[in-house]
Amino acid sequence: MASYIDKKYFIHWTLALTLFVALGxxxxxxxxxxxxxxxATEQHHLQTQAGVxxxxxxxxxxxxxRSLQDILNDIQLEKRTQPTDLFFLTHRLIAVETAIPGIRTLIILNKKGLALASNRQELVGKDFSHRDYFQRAIAGGRPGALYLTPPFLSILNVHVMSLSMTMYGPGGEIEGVVTASLDPEYFRTMLDSIRYADDMWLFVAHEDGEMFMTVPEKRVPTGKYMDIQGTLFRQxxxxxxxxxxxxxxxxxxxxxxxxxxxxxxxxxAQLDKGLVLSIHRPLQRILAGWHWDMIIRLSGLLITLIITVVFLRAYHQRDRLAVEQEILAQGILLENERKYRGIFEQVQDVVYQTDTxxxxxxxxxxVQNHLGYAREEILGTSYVKLLVxxxxxxxxxxxxxxQGYIKDYEIVFKHKNGMQVTAVLNAHFIFDPATGAKTGMDGIWHNITERKRKENLLTSLAFVDTLTQIANRRRFDEELVVETxxxxxxxxxxxxxxxxxxxxxxxxxxxxxPAGDLCLQSIAKAMAQELTRPGDLLARYGGEEFVVLLPNTGAxxxxxxxxxxxxxxxxxRIPHxxxxxxPQVTISLGHATLQPNEIPEARKSLFLVQEADAMLYEAKGSGRNRVCGQRET
Structure with a gap:
């Protein structure tokens, strides 16, 4: 008998080890x-962002x-038809700057490097013959080519890169240069727009190696030479x-x-030199989720091994004891197994037992993870102590x-530090198997505090205007009905x-x-600061219209x-x-007051909005920047 049992146990351990190795x-x-x-996923994300x-x-x-070509064509056309009009050229450059957001400064230089026209009037007449963008274009010798200079500190004390084209006369002689400097803020905004993680680092450099723009800033200074032997840039x-x-x-x-x-x-674009875009992301941050996943997997594997060993040892002990005390041992082991499985299956939640x-x-x-109390601190006390x-x-x-039980009841506990913890409770009564008398209660509750916080946040966002951060039209409509x-x-x-x-x-x-959005935000903030009563409501009604609901307020x-x-x-004093x-931004206002019992209940809200809107229309029609509305008699 002993030999048979030992052989059976050996088979059990061999199968368990084989299964564990296979699972591992x-x-x-x-x-x-x-x-x-x-x-592969992260590589695809970075490639996609780089492609954008x-x-x-x-x-x-x-x-x-194309814009520089058009400017050159305009200059040549005007020369053939009439003397060059510098006023026309200046406005032409300003129009190009406005149309292309990435351009900061445009200058038309004669063959000696003197600025004939610019979108920035303070640069006209200055000598730029020493600048690299002028010298490159003069020495380039490629009609129609676009010359990209490495980053440099401009006369306006801004690090920029310039794009230049050479002007040629009818006989092929060089007559000057037209140049456009690239706006670094445009590049910074563009790079920052694709950063989906705060650990990402991006830069744009000249093909020759000089750094132009980094996001985040100051990680590598502008002008630093990147094209060094052995670097990825060189490769x-x-x-x-x-x-x-x-x-x-x-x-x-x-x-x-x-x-x-x-x-x-x-x-x-027929560039002589190009740009190089680089996107970096630390491998540690990329694999952070994978690391945690592997820790969980390996922990699960280890727990499985421990459970398997414990289970097999318990099973073998039970099997041995069953030979001598089968009935007694079987009952004890079944009870232990029930408790063990209950604790194991609900280990993340709080399981408790009380008397009547x-x-x-x-x-x-x-319970210590959820409420801050050690188990020993609250044993022997009433669970009412834990309730808010x-x-x-x-x-x-x-x-x-x-009904003898309670299911999915939402209840609020009090954390040791005073904070509230929301949970879902499930419980049932315990009865004495011999007498059938009620002896206590078994229960388990699951912490849903974070879920409730997110639900409340979503509810709040549904009633807030995203641009101005004041109440939105939906909130106003509901409050109007309530206050009426x-x-x-x-x-x-x-x-x-x-x-x-x-x-x-x-x-x-x-x-x-963008300036319009800032204007609306400033107006909303100013009006919100002016309304100090708790019951008053400021809301964005739509577009550039706002409404103010004033309970318990006469005309x-x-x-x-x-x-x-x-x-x-x-x-x-917002300029307009x-x-x-x-000369600055102003507002027109119309107000109306609803007295009790004036209008049938079903029409009160609509009547008040219509009256206020009519008064607003009167204020706008009588010159704006004024208040119109009824007065109390």
Whole structure:
């Protein structure tokens, strides 16, 4: 009998070891494949982002090339028809700067290097003959070619790169140079727009090796020479400028990184030299998720091994004891197995047991992770001590008395540090198997605090205008219904002020939509600071229109608030060159007041909005920058 049992045990251990080795090999192989997938996915992301920047810069360079060609053609055409009009050329350069956001400065130089015209008037008449962009274009000897200079400090004290083209006369003689400097802020904004991780490092350099722009800033200074023997930059250039993808140590950051380099050299622009774009991301950050995944996998494998060993040892002990005390041993082991499996399956949640009065008889150690209390601190005390609202105990007991259990009940516990922890509770009564009497309660709860926080955040975002960070139209519509009903119930007046920014369309057309957005944000912030009562609501109604809901406020009070808002916005002194009202941004306001029992309930909200809108229309029609509305009699 003993020999048979030993042989059976040997078979068990052999099978367990074989299964464990097979499982371990599966984990290792799958982990390796996940490692390869992680690298391939990140490489695809970096290549895609690099491709986006390359396409944008290609279009920028081609657009600049065409614009410089058009300027040269305009100069040649004007020379053939009439004397050169410097005023016309200056406005032509300003138009090009406006049309192409990446251009900072345009200059037309004569053959001696003197500036004849520029979009920046302070540069006209200055001598630029010593500048590299002038000398390259003069010495280039390639009609129609675009010359890209390495980064340099401009006369305006800004590090830029210039694109230059040579002007030729009818006989092929050199008559001058037209040059455009690239705006570094445009490059910085473009590079920063594709950074989907804060550990990414990007730079744009001249093909000859001089650094032009880095994001984040100051990691490598502008003008630093990158084309050094043995560097990826040198290897990329030696590779003919084809896309370079490497994993290795980055000399600038000192970290093992994945690097993608792309050359930017559009054929249509006829560049003498191109740009090189480089995107770096530390390998450690790329593989962070994979590392954690492998730790979890290997931990799971180790736990599986421990469980297997414990289980086999327990099984073998039970099997041995079964020969002598089969019934007794089987009952004990089944009970232990039930408890063990219950704890194992709910190890992340809190499992507890109380007596009939709510005193904690047992609780899992995981309670310390969720509530900050050590298990020993709360054993023997009432679980009511852990509740934020003691009445929850009454609700739980009532529900359990009715059906014998409670399922998915949301309850709020109190953390040791005073914070609130929201959980979902499941519990049932324990009965004495011999007498059937109730002896206590078994329960388990799951922490949903983070989920609730995210749900509350999403709810909040649904009622906030993303541009101005004040209430949106949806929030206003709901509050209008609530406040109308409250005014009816409490017999108090309700006022509404409608606000419109004067000539905002012309402001947008003149200054651009980004400036328009900043204008709306400044106006919203100023008006919000002016409204100090807790019950008042400022909301963006749509476009350049705002509304102010004033509960328990009569017509005179509404006019007073409206005047304060108008004065506060005017005090911002936001320039508005195209306004027919004032040289700065102004607002027009219309207000209306709803008295209790004036209008049938179903039409009150609509009536108030229509009246305020009519008053706003009157304010705009009578000259703007004013307040119109009814007065109290």
């Amino acid at each position: 090999m599966l984990v290792v192989v799958d982990g390796y494949l996940a490692y390869r997938r992680t690298l 920047i390359k396409d944008n810069l290609n279009r920028q360079l081609v657009a600049t090339f 990329h250039n030696e590779n003919g400028g084809r896309e370079t993808i490497k994993i290795g140590k980055c000399p600038q950051t000192g970290a093992n990184s994945m690097v993608v380099l792309k050359s930017i050299h559009p054929l249509e 009065s709510g005193i904690l008889l047992d609780i899992s150690p995981s 609202d003691p009445d929850d105990k009454i609700v739980v007991e009532q529900k359990m008395d009715k 009903s409250r005014g009816q119930r409490e017999k108090t007046p309700l006022s509404l002020v409608m606000v419109d920014v004067d000539h905002f369309k012309t402001f947008n057309d003149h200054y651009g939509h 005179n009070g509404a006019r007073h608030v409206a005047e304060r808002l108008r004065e506060r916005v005017a005090a911002l 060159a195209c306004s027919s009202v004032a």
